Amino acid sequence: MIAQQRKIQHLFWRAGFGLTPQELNQWQGKKLSTLIDELFKESQKALPLSVVNLPKIASVNRKKMTAEERKAFRKERQEQSKNLNRAWLDRMVSGKGRLREKMTLFWHGHFACKTPLPYLSQMQNNTLREHALGKFGDLLLAVSKDPAMLQFLNNQQNRKQQPNENFARELLELFTLGRGNYTEKDIQEAARAFTGWGFNREGQFVFRERVHDFGSKTFMGKTGNFNGEDIIKIVLENPQTAQYITTKLYKFLVNEEPDTQRVKELADFFYQADYDITKLLQKIFNANWFYDEQNVGVLIKSPVVLLVSTRRNFGITFQNKDIQLFIQRVLGQMVFNPPNVAGWAGGKYWIDSSTLLFRLQFTNYIFLQSDVRVNDKDEGDVNVENFRKTGGRKLKATVAWEPYLKRFSKEKNRKKLLAELEQYLLQSNAAVSTEEFLKKWQNEETGNFVKQVTLALTALPDYQLA
Amino acid sequence: MKRRNFIQKSALATTGTMMIPAFLKAFELQRTVNPEAAHPIVVIIQLSGGNDGLNTIIPYQNDLYYQLRPKLAIPKEQVISIDKKKDLGWHPALQPLQSLYDKGWLAMLNNVGYPNPDRSHFRSMDIWHTASDADEYWYTGWLGRFLDAHCEQDCQAHTAIEIDDTLSLALKGSELKGLAMQDPRKFYQMTRSGFLKKVSEQKVKGDNNTAYLYKTLAETVSSADYVYEKSQVKQTAASYPQTSLGRRLKTISQMIQSGLSTEVYYASLSGFDTHVGQVIKHQRLLKQYAEALKAFVEDLHKSNAFDQVLVLTFSEFGRRVKQNASNGTDHGAANNLFVVGKNLKKAGFYNEGPNLSDLDDGDIKYQIDFRDIYATLLKKHLKADDKKILGKSFNYLNFI
Numbered sequence: 001m002i003a004q005q006r007k008i009q010h011l012f013w014r015a016g017f018g019l020t021p022q023e024l025n026q027w028q029g030k031k032l033s034t035l036i037d038e039l040f041k042e043s044q045k046a047l048p049l050s051v052v053n054l055p056k057i058a059s060v061n062r063k064k065m066t067a068e069e070r071k072a073f074r075k076e077r078q079e080q081s082k083n084l085n086r087a088w089l090d091r092m093v094s095g096k097g098r099l100r101e102k103m104t105l106f107w108h109g110h111f112a113c114k115t116p117l118p119y120l121s122q123m124q125n126n127t128l129r130e131h132a133l134g135k136f137g138d139l140l141l142a143v144s145k146d147p148a149m150l151q152f153l154n155n156q157q158n159r160k161q162q163p164n165e166n167f168a169r170e171l172l173e174l175f176t177l178g179r180g181n182y183t184e185k186d187i188q189e190a191a192r193a194f195t196g197w198g199f200n201r202e203g204q205f206v207f208r209e210r211v212h213d214f215g216s217k218t219f220m221g222k223t224g225n226f227n228g229e230d231i232i233k234i235v236l237e238n239p240q241t242a243q244y245i246t247t248k249l250y251k252f253l254v255n256e257e258p259d260t261q262r263v264k265e266l267a268d269f270f271y272q273a274d275y276d277i278t279k280l281l282q283k284i285f286n287a288n289w290f291y292d293e294q295n296v297g298v299l300i301k302s303p304v305v306l307l308v309s310t311r312r313n314f315g316i317t318f319q320n321k322d323i324q325l326f327i328q329r330v331l332g333q334m335v336f337n338p339p340n341v342a343g344w345a346g347g348k349y350w351i352d353s354s355t356l357l358f359r360l361q362f363t364n365y366i367f368l369q370s371d372v373r374v375n376d377k378d379e380g381d382v383n384v385e386n387f388r389k390t391g392g393r394k395l396k397a398t399v400a401w402e403p404y405l406k407r408f409s410k411e412k413n414r415k416k417l418l419a420e421l422e423q424y425l426l427q428s429n430a431a432v433s434t435e436e437f438l439k440k441w442q443n444e445e446t447g448n449f450v451k452q453v454t455l456a457l458t459a460l461p462d463y464q465l466a
Numbered sequence: 467m468k469r470r471n472f473i474q475k476s477a478l479a480t481t482g483t484m485m486i487p488a489f490l491k492a493f494e495l496q497r498t499v500n501p502e503a504a505h506p507i508v509v510i511i512q513l514s515g516g517n518d519g520l521n522t523i524i525p526y527q528n529d530l531y532y533q534l535r536p537k538l539a540i541p542k543e544q545v546i547s548i549d550k551k552k553d554l555g556w557h558p559a560l561q562p563l564q565s566l567y568d569k570g571w572l573a574m575l576n577n578v579g580y581p582n583p584d585r586s587h588f589r590s591m592d593i594w595h596t597a598s599d600a601d602e603y604w605y606t607g608w609l610g611r612f613l614d615a616h617c618e619q620d621c622q623a624h625t626a627i628e629i630d631d632t633l634s635l636a637l638k639g640s641e642l643k644g645l646a647m648q649d650p651r652k653f654y655q656m657t658r659s660g661f662l663k664k665v666s667e668q669k670v671k672g673d674n675n676t677a678y679l680y681k682t683l684a685e686t687v688s689s690a691d692y693v694y695e696k697s698q699v700k701q702t703a704a705s706y707p708q709t710s711l712g713r714r715l716k717t718i719s720q721m722i723q724s725g726l727s728t729e730v731y732y733a734s735l736s737g738f739d740t741h742v743g744q745v746i747k748h749q750r751l752l753k754q755y756a757e758a759l760k761a762f763v764e765d766l767h768k769s770n771a772f773d774q775v776l777v778l779t780f781s782e783f784g785r786r787v788k789q790n791a792s793n794g795t796d797h798g799a800a801n802n803l804f805v806v807g808k809n810l811k812k813a814g815f816y817n818e819g820p821n822l823s824d825l826d827d828g829d830i831k832y833q834i835d836f837r838d839i840y841a842t843l844l845k846k847h848l849k850a851d852d853k854k855i856l857g858k859s860f861n862y863l864n865f866i
């Protein structure tokens with residue numbers, strides 16, 4: 001039996017980024033169905049990120065710049081990229097619209113895209129955010145018309161005379177049907193239908209009629225004078241799309257090992273519900289099996305979830321504003337910078353010797369300000385800034401302990417206090433015995449005891465799971 | 467006999483080794499008593515950023531080269547003329563490699579690449595690391611899958627070591643991932659905290675993520691022990707250049723000479739993304755590369771450890787043939803690649819240089835798929851199942 005508190009935490013881990021101590025106080029004892037409603041309510045409105053302005057970015061003509069200007073331009077762009085990265089992390093930490101943000105993160109990995117123009121990254125991110133809980137069909141169409149994706153997958157170069165298949169291929173392989181559910185001919189025909197889809201200097205979608213192929217196409221057994229919208233419609237009519245998306249979402253929200261029968265039922269439901277993402281999520285969060293032991297505390301936290309939730313748990317503010325970029329790079333997930341169009345592999349792929357050692361010492365680096373003797377990789381691209389340093393560095397940060405200590409100092413019985421901390425910090429019972437912590441710090445005053453135990457619990461491999 | 471005693475004692479004296487299953491321990495000891503049972507070793511040097519191959523191996527009799535690179539071309543009189551028959555020479559900074567070339571220890575393969583080349587650093591590096599086709603996305607690296615295959619007999623992270631703080635995709639398998647460390651002592655110290663060590667001794671059964679995390683930790687700690695203890699066996703006296711690559715290769719040499727069971731070593735040199743002001747940057751990088759490699763090979767040779775080693779140097783792509791407006795070059799496609807070893811079947815230039823009058827959108831066309839080279843290395847040198855590791859069969863080449 002999973003305790004009620006753990007169930008609540010489970011919901012907030014999966015639908016958000018964990019609970020702060022204050023939120024735990026606030027939500028503890030509420031019914032799950034109430035909390036689920038609350039989650040959707042607080043995510044009703046999409047609050048866009050707006051830290052990068054358009055005029056300085058998209059409308060400049062790089063060819064006419066002097067070397068100095070180009071350098072300044074690159075520097076500005078780099079600065080904006082950092083600001084954007086930080087702004088999104090801060091948003092996740094804030095808890096505002098957490099379900100929408102969590103789903104934006106999911107779609108960010110699904111429609112993985114990288115552009116050198118931060119304005120376009122921001123715009124795409126806002127597109128994902130706007131449709132994150134809406135209809136998948138609307139989301140897919142919006143992403144397909146979004147400048148970042150048009151640029152990343154070369155649809156700007158997709159012309160009638162010389163079709164470029166890049167977007168059409170990924171649309172079918174990675175965004176909707178999955179490998180093995182279409183033919184090479186389907187890709188070629190779909191590419192023809194998307195000819196002429198591009199964007200202008202203001203970052204707006206344009207349909208360039210002159211270069212669009214108005215001829216007849218045969219796509220997935222249907223023939224007609226198809227355009228891009230038609231292709232998307234046909235792809236959505238195929239239940240395989242619902243199956244593909246539902247499986248991926250299940251792995252992200254529930255369990256990396258999908259239960260075939262259950263996923264099939266969910267996919268059918270999703271298809272019948274006209275790809276309504278909110279309805280699918282409600283079904284998942286309200287299901288009893290969602291809170292089964294086999295689904296609780298079994299996902300490896302992604303670097304972003306680890307970073308954001310740890311900041312939330314302990315009210316951490318980093319003093320060096322670029323240090324979070326370093327953390328993301330070392331741990332292998334930097335938002336707005338997926339490895340390729342297939343997104344992050346996730347799960348066990350987050351973990352190797354180096355990332356695991358860093359993860360286990362993460363709170364140690366912050367709480368004790370111990371030296372980090374690790375550098376991120378220099379990948380050799382002149383446009384990507386590295387954070388290499390010889391000798392040690394510190395993750396300089398302030399920790400707002402008060403709310404945490406307030407929550408966890410009422411319990412006078414140390415054994416019970418330990419159990420409370422364990423319950424809050426670990427989503428499954430620790431694989432090692434934690435009784436030793438009691439003995440070790442029993443003579444410490446409560447505040448110190450809480451801090452020491454917290455440091456120890458967060459240094460366990462079990463803290464990496466949620 | 468003395469040495470054997472020492473190793474046995476020090477290995478048993480540490481708690482870390484206790485976690486290595488008994489049959490593996492036996493295997494290890496066997497290796498130290500039979501130094502002649504040397505195993506094959508591959509050392510990969512990655513030039514990150516896209517090395518300008520055309521200014522590395524230079525077609526110095528080709529007018530097109532000088533026309534397309536008015537400010538960047540290496541003047542004829544400065545080129546080290548290596549192979550007069552093929553009209554190919556070297557950038558003067560590669561001079562330290564001359565002695566390796568003269569001894570027949572160096573092979574150069576021209577026009578190496580893959581179909582539908584990608585000109586993004588990340589994507590192209592991805593393709594080189596995973597060995598996928600350009601339109602496929604794989605989550606494991608080719609050396610990682612070598613580790614996976616290796617696991618059937620001997621499943622240890624230190625079978626592949628990258629000399630860096632973070633691990634490259636190339637060394638990540640689905641069952642097993644290699645180790646990344648700057649140097650054995652630093653890595654060892656990182657695993658020394660009493661708490662971490664204690665936690666690492668916890669056995670967690672099952673195939674869930676909890677067990678996976680604990681298992682990875684146990685492997686990390688025991689491998690850190692193993693590598694640190696073993697690599698103390700032999701300190702190299704050779705002198706290396708005080709550069710980042712020099713230090714990395716020195717660390718690798720020490721590990722090889724100490725008789726580690728590691729079969730793959732990986733090191734990178736970065737900075738090859740020379741869009742602007744290429745002349746000085748490229749010169750400095752090639753010099754660093756050549757000096758470090760020369761010191762490494764000579765060191766291994768002197769200590770009788772060179773026979774079993776093959777060094778492969780690659781970059782994610784070459785650069786555009788025509789120079790750009792900032793006295794640099796932009797991202798290109800096919801490139802040349804260096805192989806160093808003592809028992810090469812075909813040393814010198816493996817094939818002709820690039821045809822500069824037949825380009826693919828301004829870039830050199832590929833003739834040799836890089837996966838042919840991987841397959842050759844896996845099959846002929848590491849004696850591994852290349853088809854399984856690479857997912858299909860490629861052509862074996864005859865440089866080894």
